[in-house]
Amino acid sequence: MSSTDISMTRDVHHVHEEHDEHHHDQNFFEKYIFSLDHKVIAKQYLFMGIFWAFVGGFLSILFRLQLGWPEATFTFLEPILGGWIENGKLNPEFYLALVTMHGTIMVFFVLTAGLSGTFSNFLIPLQIGARDMASGFMNMLSFWVFFIASVIMFWSLFIETGPAAGGWTVYPPLSALPEAIQGSGDGMTMWLISMALFIVSQLLGGVNYITTVINLRTKGMSMTKIPLTIWAFLLTAVLGLLAFPVLLSAALLLIFDRSFGTSFFLSDIYIAGQALSNTGGSAILFQHLFWFLGHPEVYIVILPAMGLVSEVIATNARKPIFGYRAMIGSMVGIAVLSFVVWAHHMFVTGMNPFLGSVFMFLTLIIAVPSAVKVFNWIATIWRGNVRFTAAMLFAIGFVSLFISGGLTGIILGNSALDIQLHDTYFVVAHFHLVMGAAAFFGMFCGVYHWYPKMFGRMMDEKLGYIHFWLTFIAVYLVFMPMHYIGIAGFPRRYYNWTGFETFNIFTDLNTFISLAAIFGFVAQFIFLFNFVYSIFRGRRATENPWHSNTLEWTTPVLPGHGNWPGEIPAVYRWPYDYSKPGAAEDYIPQTVPFSQTQSSNLPNEKDFE
Amino acid sequence: MVMANFPIEEDNDHGVHPLKFSLWLIIISIIMMFAAFTSAYIVRREEGNWLEFNLPGILLVNTIVIILSSVTMQLAHNSAKENNVGRLKLMLFLTLGLGIAFLVGQWYGWADLVQHNIYFGGTGSNPAGSFLYVLTGVHGFHLITGLIFVAIVLSSSLKYRVHSKKMLRIQLCTVYWHFLGGLWLYLYVFLRLNH
Numbered sequence: 001m002s003s004t005d006i007s008m009t010r011d012v013h014h015v016h017e018e019h020d021e022h023h024h025d026q027n028f029f030e031k032y033i034f035s036l037d038h039k040v041i042a043k044q045y046l047f048m049g050i051f052w053a054f055v056g057g058f059l060s061i062l063f064r065l066q067l068g069w070p071e072a073t074f075t076f077l078e079p080i081l082g083g084w085i086e087n088g089k090l091n092p093e094f095y096l097a098l099v100t101m102h103g104t105i106m107v108f109f110v111l112t113a114g115l116s117g118t119f120s121n122f123l124i125p126l127q128i129g130a131r132d133m134a135s136g137f138m139n140m141l142s143f144w145v146f147f148i149a150s151v152i153m154f155w156s157l158f159i160e161t162g163p164a165a166g167g168w169t170v171y172p173p174l175s176a177l178p179e180a181i182q183g184s185g186d187g188m189t190m191w192l193i194s195m196a197l198f199i200v201s202q203l204l205g206g207v208n209y210i211t212t213v214i215n216l217r218t219k220g221m222s223m224t225k226i227p228l229t230i231w232a233f234l235l236t237a238v239l240g241l242l243a244f245p246v247l248l249s250a251a252l253l254l255i256f257d258r259s260f261g262t263s264f265f266l267s268d269i270y271i272a273g274q275a276l277s278n279t280g281g282s283a284i285l286f287q288h289l290f291w292f293l294g295h296p297e298v299y300i301v302i303l304p305a306m307g308l309v310s311e312v313i314a315t316n317a318r319k320p321i322f323g324y325r326a327m328i329g330s331m332v333g334i335a336v337l338s339f340v341v342w343a344h345h346m347f348v349t350g351m352n353p354f355l356g357s358v359f360m361f362l363t364l365i366i367a368v369p370s371a372v373k374v375f376n377w378i379a380t381i382w383r384g385n386v387r388f389t390a391a392m393l394f395a396i397g398f399v400s401l402f403i404s405g406g407l408t409g410i411i412l413g414n415s416a417l418d419i420q421l422h423d424t425y426f427v428v429a430h431f432h433l434v435m436g437a438a439a440f441f442g443m444f445c446g447v448y449h450w451y452p453k454m455f456g457r458m459m460d461e462k463l464g465y466i467h468f469w470l471t472f473i474a475v476y477l478v479f480m481p482m483h484y485i486g487i488a489g490f491p492r493r494y495y496n497w498t499g500f501e502t503f504n505i506f507t508d509l510n511t512f513i514s515l516a517a518i519f520g521f522v523a524q525f526i527f528l529f530n531f532v533y534s535i536f537r538g539r540r541a542t543e544n545p546w547h548s549n550t551l552e553w554t555t556p557v558l559p560g561h562g563n564w565p566g567e568i569p570a571v572y573r574w575p576y577d578y579s580k581p582g583a584a585e586d587y588i589p590q591t592v593p594f595s596q597t598q599s600s601n602l603p604n605e606k607d608f609e
Numbered sequence: 610m611v612m613a614n615f616p617i618e619e620d621n622d623h624g625v626h627p628l629k630f631s632l633w634l635i636i637i638s639i640i641m642m643f644a645a646f647t648s649a650y651i652v653r654r655e656e657g658n659w660l661e662f663n664l665p666g667i668l669l670v671n672t673i674v675i676i677l678s679s680v681t682m683q684l685a686h687n688s689a690k691e692n693n694v695g696r697l698k699l700m701l702f703l704t705l706g707l708g709i710a711f712l713v714g715q716w717y718g719w720a721d722l723v724q725h726n727i728y729f730g731g732t733g734s735n736p737a738g739s740f741l742y743v744l745t746g747v748h749g750f751h752l753i754t755g756l757i758f759v760a761i762v763l764s765s766s767l768k769y770r771v772h773s774k775k776m777l778r779i780q781l782c783t784v785y786w787h788f789l790g791g792l793w794l795y796l797y798v799f800l801r802l803n804h
Binding site for chain 1: 624625627628630631634635637638639641642644645646649652653656658659660729730731732733734735736737739740743747
């Protein structure tokens, strides 16, 4: 473990000079491949995240084709899917593999690794005033372990028996028995290996994020002066640290059940009339273990997005964030509650109804901190001097999606209503809005906003607007109708419904959803073009293009290794002094001492002058 | 493991050293893993169809061995602080030896289980037995990582790189080693009580 980087906070100036000499002759591999620099690692995560997002999106288009046009023949897909198209029909087991991999890729590889991997790495050292992460080596290791996990997961898409097909929740016994479906064979083994590596990668990263935030803040950067992004990343990492090891335990037990003949999750199973020897296991036990991770996982996905959005909204509304401490408090509340609600995913597993009521009660309490946050975002925008940058649009879009998706969460949290809605498209619509699309919007918002600091150039605003509106409309067109289908009782993960008389009337609606999904997916190529093109040809950025207060904007246009050429700036004020009455400009960076802003100081700030 | 121009932690009078802090976080994640295993154990046991059997007697011996190794580790740490290099090396050797003895003992524990027809998997295995193998196995895996750490500290102590001005590495190792001992103690008591 290299610990040279850690020493950098102490005796800053001296160490930096030494540092420069140290890294003068970095070769290509040290600089771009096995880099220890948090900014490079962040970009590596971002590129991987974008790659995975397109893979995951493409898989969803494939199964939307099947759902939208169940009677059609898909011979034109044969060049891509080969044997998975049989007589022009999508193989039903491959359909299951598609939904499984779509879920796995989006939840873990894009919205966990791609989102907090990118922005925690990029923003934590820059916003708290550190030269780098606590351990650059662990950070690099984290990315490369993630990379190996990605390779294995990607590879599993191409093996003959197909990738894992038991749903992203991989419930046993389906996932535990290779005889059950093809996808529970080698594909499932690779899924488990990949996820085990993924967890290791997330833990390495998370340990680093927490240590850095707690230990390496610059002078004056108290916990109540750090931007909300950092609070969000910190809590995300804490959730990951507590939840991912539990998933690792569950995965380990599942591996033993699959490959070593144990019976942790298996009992009294007949396959093709043959009784298996496994006795004494409990499939529900897996669900408990899985959802103990699984529920915090949705907050691991959404919290970083909330942090990014808070920062972007305050900056572009040119107003202090409304209720800074309430924002922190609500995030802490969400983080704590996320660990005591997991059984609301299991209302219909035959659990004790009294226990169900307890979990229902705890679940509904989450509405309170969530509503506090929504209220604060809206109050921040309220009568603000709003600048509609692309990032700001996505931030507002996030709030919209979070409200629309969150409302149905209150419905689903009721253990009685869940009996009807469980495992229907209503659930699909709910979580895609509240954590899928919303987290994506948070990610887009982050990319548009911090792009200038990442690449030294601006993304094209006009293309950004087009991208925003197409995506925003497509998301609602896809997920709003799904609520109706769900209330009508459509179950998830069904290959087609044409065999059920009841559901025939909804075929048109499904076709409509599929068209909207394709439309939305195509719109993402505008983003891809904008992203890649702007790296090379974008308008050159200034140091602080958004007139923002936080520390990262005090670095040079393209910060080098070590982030600040001179000393690390000290911090005197909170990050949200926008449009302060009496101030010369409508923003006061955190590095400006109160003694220089006497005209705008509040009575209680006079003491600091 | 480059520790070259590292400011010695005596400089760091306020707050915990980042690496030590990281180690505690890693320890927390390991605790969560075992919390998952042991709570799964309890939940599963409540459901019945649970094979009752006697714990191998050697586990008690192993418990004593690992407590002793914690003592020698602490003594090694103290010797490093007092710059007593001879005793430092001796104590690290002893820790390493006791750690290996513990693992060998655990192996005999497994052999004992197999003799009593309690298997990890396959026909006739029961989660009661499988859980015991998993708990000891995963703990054993972490103990091996601890032994590697002890070996690294030992090798640097042979090169006179562990002394009162360079305590960080042995401090981290001591914390980790005590944790592994404590974890085993918890598992042993847990297994004794829930049997």
